[in-house]
Amino acid sequence: MSKTIIVSNRLPLQVKLNENKLEITPSVGGLATGMKSVHKEGDGIWIGWSGLTEEELDESLSKKVDTAVAKENCAAVNLTQCDIDNFYYGFSNRTLWPLFHYFMEYTEFEKDFWESYKAVNQKFAEVVLDNLEDGDNVWVHDYQLLLLPQLIKEKKPDTSIGFFLHIPFPSYEIFRTFPWREELLTGMLGADLIGFHTYDYERHFLSSIKRILRLDVKFNEVVYHDRIVKVDSFPMGIDYKKFHQASVSHTKMNVKERSELQKRLDDHIQSSVDTKLILSIDRLDYTKGIPNRIRAFEYFLNKYPEFKEKVRLIMLSVPSRSNVPQYQLLKKETDELVGRINGQFATVSWTPIWYFYRSMPFNNLIDLYTSADVALITPVRDGMNLVAKEYVATRTKKDGVLILSEMAGASKEMNEALMINPNNFEQIADAIKQALEMPVEEQIARNTILQKRLERYSVEKWAHEFMKSLDATKNLGQVIVSE
Ligand code: G6P
Secondary structure (H helix, E strand, O other): OOOEEEEEEEOOEEEEEEOOEEEEEEOOOHHHHHOHHHHHOOOOEEEEEEEEEHHHOOHHHHHHHHHHHHHOOEEEEEEOHHHHHHHHHHHHHHHHHHHHOOOHHHOOOOHHHHHHHHHHHHHHHHHHHHHOOOOOEEEEEOHHHOOHHHHHHHHOOOOEEEEEOOOOOOOHHHHOOOOOHHHHHHHHOOOOEEEEOOHHHHHHHHHHHHHHOOOEEEOOEEEEOOEEEEEEEOOOOOOHHHHHHHHHHHHOOOHHHOOHHHHHHHHHHHHOOOOEEEEEEEEOOHHHOHHHHHHHHHHHHHHOHHHOOOEEEEEEEEOOOOOOHHHHHHHHHHHHHHHHHHHHHOEOOEOOEEEEEOOOOHHHHHHHHHHOOEEEEOOOOEOOOHHHHHHHHOOOOOOOEEEEEOOEHHHHHOOOOEEEOOOOHHHHHHHHHHHHHOOHHHHHHHHHHHHHHHHHOOHHHHHHHHHHHHHHHHHHHHHHHHO
16 A cells, blocks of 8 residues: 655654663644544655764664664654754854745855755665555645755656745745755746745746746646646645634633642732733744834834833743744844833833743643733744644634734735734834724624635645645646657
8 A cells, every 4th residue: 555755854753861760751743633544545755864973863763763764654864963963053043044935135045054954865765665566646745845945856757746935935036046946946847836835826836936946837737857847826724623622621621630830920910900911922033023023012012102011012922943043133132122121111010021941842832822812923024834723723713812913924815914014113013903803793703704715725734635635736747758
């Protein structure tokens, strides 16, 4: 029976080494959930990096990792510390990530990073080829592995390969600055189906294909050598039921079952009935527009001083890629901004910003989502943004207002949110006021539509649609042969 091989930089597992003992926990991330059904079908296997380097593992530990991940139908790609420095922190996160998010000034075009990226994509290819049998499909994920589709296609031309990019594909004017642009595009074209979150990313990609590779593009199909490569958009959803049901259970919790965080949130709500909570959650990443958000909140407090002591911003920033200098600078800037604004506005009974720099378990995320009157999501550039969708899914009474940046892929499907330009503080301040004053009937009307859409296009559906489309590309190849 044929199977699907899923490949992503990280495995859907967290592998940790605690005093020479391995601890393996399943990841609760969106991708892991969405791919569950694809992964479980047949003898599906997921290939990725375990999170530990070769230097951290001696021979016996390395075997133990292999056995433990194999039990979860996964296979680990072994990476050295040097790979992590140059491929992961280097090319993936100091070159591709900033460039694809329009941060040209942060982009480093380093030859050593590029060499490492090619070598690590080759390492991934070897593990895929070791596990690949005739008739299998391969689904490759994200910007860390742009060269992988071609590396597999060269060796196994009959394999059906899908590729999905989880971040934006930038406009041609940005992409053309990239020194190894032809190689990246031909790497991706090894796939039979290339998926993006939005039509705009798809359009940008096709424009680069036409102008850089001078290939023939018909609608959303690229003629490449003797194949047709299909390009399409598949906006990724969330596990709607999981978030919705978790918040239904949350409302039924008695006092003893409530988390410490929820008790603090309850205290806040009870102490002043007319004080509202605005929530933001993201990885601490410069694409998320965190300093802008804090400054816009400050602007709001100055423009509408009647809201002082009546509103609080709860900001959860999850540590991320902290070895990259830009992330360290952002951490410093965020700390300073929060400190300055709290120092300037706080009273004995009110702190305007509650700031958490950590990751939080799922139940605490539900505490935050269900307690917040408003979600303020202001990325300056974001491939999709699932937090916006998760917030809406947890609103079991259908109240709550989502303020969303038009620069997030999610904005394309969430028209009922209050849409803002993350660089326009005036507009954000007005949107916050509008959200805080919005009649509950209007909140319900907006969320009813949003929830229906999110429920229908869940992450499982997303994975299923992609696989269905990949299957359909098998016939495209035959059309060309018979012509
Ligand atoms: C984004 C990327 C993912 C990545 C995740 C976390 O969502 O699209 O590919 O896994 O960030 O980043 P990290 O560098 O920790 O894997």
